[in-house]
Amino acid sequence: MSSTVSKASVLSKAEIQDLVKLNSSSISFAKPDNVRSEFWASYSQIYVNNVAQNFILCSQCRTVLKWISDNGTRVMSHHNCEKAKRVPNSSHRQRTISSFCQKASVSPECRLVRKRITEACVEYCAVDGRPFESVAGSGFLSLAKQLICAGATLGTSISASELLPHPSTISRNVERTYLILKNQLISICEGIKHYCITANFWSEKSTGIHYGGLSMHYIDSNSCLRVFTLACQAYDYETQHAINIRSFINKILEEFSLYLNNNVFIVTDNENKMKSAFKDNVKRIGCSAHYINKVLEHAFTYNDIQCDAAQLLFTLVRGIVTRVRKSHKQSLLSTYVQNYCDTRFNGVYLLFESFLKVYHELPSVLNDEQKINYLKIDRDDLEVLCSYLKNFCEVIEKLSSENTPTLHLVIPYKQFLINLSSSTDDNNQLILSLKKYIGKQLEDYWIINDVHYIATMLHPNLKSFNHAPQKKYHAETLLKLEFEKYRQPDQQQSSSNNNTKIKPSEKKNKSKLTTPLDDIFDPCTSSDELPHHPEIKTEFDRYIEDHKKIDINMNVLSYWNENKLIYPTLATIAQRVLCIPATNTSVERLFSDSGNTITSRRTRLETSKVNQLLFIRRNLSLLRELFPPSIEQSRKRSSSCSAITSIKKLKHSEENDDDIAVLQVNLDDASCEVDDDDDGGKENRGSHNL
Numbered sequence: 001m002s003s004t005v006s007k008a009s010v011l012s013k014a015e016i017q018d019l020v021k022l023n024s025s026s027i028s029f030a031k032p033d034n035v036r037s038e039f040w041a042s043y044s045q046i047y048v049n050n051v052a053q054n055f056i057l058c059s060q061c062r063t064v065l066k067w068i069s070d071n072g073t074r075v076m077s078h079h080n081c082e083k084a085k086r087v088p089n090s091s092h093r094q095r096t097i098s099s100f101c102q103k104a105s106v107s108p109e110c111r112l113v114r115k116r117i118t119e120a121c122v123e124y125c126a127v128d129g130r131p132f133e134s135v136a137g138s139g140f141l142s143l144a145k146q147l148i149c150a151g152a153t154l155g156t157s158i159s160a161s162e163l164l165p166h167p168s169t170i171s172r173n174v175e176r177t178y179l180i181l182k183n184q185l186i187s188i189c190e191g192i193k194h195y196c197i198t199a200n201f202w203s204e205k206s207t208g209i210h211y212g213g214l215s216m217h218y219i220d221s222n223s224c225l226r227v228f229t230l231a232c233q234a235y236d237y238e239t240q241h242a243i244n245i246r247s248f249i250n251k252i253l254e255e256f257s258l259y260l261n262n263n264v265f266i267v268t269d270n271e272n273k274m275k276s277a278f279k280d281n282v283k284r285i286g287c288s289a290h291y292i293n294k295v296l297e298h299a300f301t302y303n304d305i306q307c308d309a310a311q312l313l314f315t316l317v318r319g320i321v322t323r324v325r326k327s328h329k330q331s332l333l334s335t336y337v338q339n340y341c342d343t344r345f346n347g348v349y350l351l352f353e354s355f356l357k358v359y360h361e362l363p364s365v366l367n368d369e370q371k372i373n374y375l376k377i378d379r380d381d382l383e384v385l386c387s388y389l390k391n392f393c394e395v396i397e398k399l400s401s402e403n404t405p406t407l408h409l410v411i412p413y414k415q416f417l418i419n420l421s422s423s424t425d426d427n428n429q430l431i432l433s434l435k436k437y438i439g440k441q442l443e444d445y446w447i448i449n450d451v452h453y454i455a456t457m458l459h460p461n462l463k464s465f466n467h468a469p470q471k472k473y474h475a476e477t478l479l480k481l482e483f484e485k486y487r488q489p490d491q492q493q494s495s496s497n498n499n500t501k502i503k504p505s506e507k508k509n510k511s512k513l514t515t516p517l518d519d520i521f522d523p524c525t526s527s528d529e530l531p532h533h534p535e536i537k538t539e540f541d542r543y544i545e546d547h548k549k550i551d552i553n554m555n556v557l558s559y560w561n562e563n564k565l566i567y568p569t570l571a572t573i574a575q576r577v578l579c580i581p582a583t584n585t586s587v588e589r590l591f592s593d594s595g596n597t598i599t600s601r602r603t604r605l606e607t608s609k610v611n612q613l614l615f616i617r618r619n620l621s622l623l624r625e626l627f628p629p630s631i632e633q634s635r636k637r638s639s640s641c642s643a644i645t646s647i648k649k650l651k652h653s654e655e656n657d658d659d660i661a662v663l664q665v666n667l668d669d670a671s672c673e674v675d676d677d678d679d680g681g682k683e684n685r686g687s688h689n690l
Helices: 013-022 038-042 074-078 108-127 132-136 138-154 167-189 242-255 272-277 288-301 308-326 347-357 368-375 379-399 407-422 429-445 450-457 469-486 489-511 516-520 539-545 556-562 568-577 585-597 607-626 631-642 647-652 654-663 683-689
Strands: 027-030 043-048 051-058 064-066 196-203 210-219 225-234 265-268 283-286
Touching (some): 013 027, 013 043, 013 051, 013 064, 038 043, 108 132, 132 138, 167 607, 196 585, 210 242, 225 242, 225 607, 283 288, 288 347, 288 379, 288 407, 288 429, 308 347, 308 368, 308 429, 347 379, 379 407, 379 429, 407 450, 450 568, 469 539, 556 568, 585 607
Parallel strands (some): 196 265, 265 283
Antiparallel strands (some): 051 064, 196 210, 210 225
């Protein structure tokens, strides 16, 4: 959506305000594309007869404000919304001193400082060639906070170059930070009973080095799902045979006191080498996102599958997009067109969806030959196809979440896609033949393991198996077998006692039967043969009979945390099973991080340094949450800052100060000793890692 409109369709602010008061049907509201500021939660752009206006509406007080995209969110931050102000509950309460003070963020000095910082950020991104998003990263914000503290302590007379460490000093401290964080993660791994591993391999384009990535998933004592990246190490074996892959994985896991066995699950892609490497002494689960992606890839690229119309459309669209990108006419389009890539999830949908956005703009950038192919593309067919493929994209996104369990969603979503592909509501022959092929492939190619059924049964809203009622009995049987394996000994004893009470009466009644024809009747039971105690239901029976449902947005782990005293055995099973992810996208996302770390300007970065940087990047925030700095350490940092009296003394201790600022952990007294070789003898040795 654009804020640029023609003069003929622009109304004045007063006219739009009147339409808003009258709740006119000609007026509508929507948020612009790609908005990220939190201010937009209370504002929307105004449309009159589906034409965008250069005005926005405050949802709190229904006030119309002048706005253009070039001004950003300035008008929103300056808007004094009366309804947004909090009304005190008790007017007789005495006001505090802080209520009389003006907030620093709204003072004129703060606005001037913000403007100067904005100009400095622009220069930083332009001169150093950094992306605009770099100033919003958590690492940059942490650095800015430390610089603010340093300025408050030392004043403005100190040069910034005197405070910032040498690049080689940073390079050396990367390993020190990595080792401290790794030891913290090892201490966590030593106390984990149930965990799951995800693994994958890829080659880095700039260097050609093959890397292997591992992550660990587990549920802690507070019923929170935790995901840690274990390693992103260079694969140093000669071949990718199954025995070498298994040895590579075992070697990394041993560093964290983790091992593969028959009680541990590992999630990988579905290549034959991965199936062979993890077929023994571990339970391998195939990545659901890879299953879906492969089915879609085959539907548009395989021959002799009766999907000719869809494949022709795919070929035409891909050819035009390729020509546009190669002819350097991409800049003439309003939206970036995305080409197909078989290694990217939802690659087909992204291709069609980006093409559809610029469908009407393409004729202006195509030559005569390309226009002939363009005219062969039916926009209606393209819209129907995008609408169908969007469901696959949304399913993959749901299954790729790292914050909540996803394994219980595999069976319902698989059945949802199969039912969607089996629908014959569309009269379009292009989509009908494609649906028929995809529906059959989803049923045959997408493998479901026993643990998928158990995970589905562990969700109170899915255990009824309304999405696939024919599989409910099988799922209940699997969960019951798992329950018998983990149930407490006292529960087993009570169950066996109940069974022994019934058997003698059954045997006695059998002797009273006269002829074989009487076997069709249930034997009668005398009053003295009735059990004196009612049948005791097991924990499993009570859970199956419990019809309580939870909110659709509620985390299933919260449910088991609340009911762990009612269903202790099932809660243990849930902790073991629900930590298994439906996909291995936690490692797939490591690919993107490695691509941002290894660039054309950092091709000489050592593989060990790559592993350390990615480990810190992926685990730092979570480990700081689990291992917060102590009060004594914070006081030590404050006293060390106040003790600095000269620039010379600061330079000699800058490496140790950096360690404290970056790591925020307890160090020994020996760490405060001065490292005289800070920027000297080690500078040449560390410079090649920059």
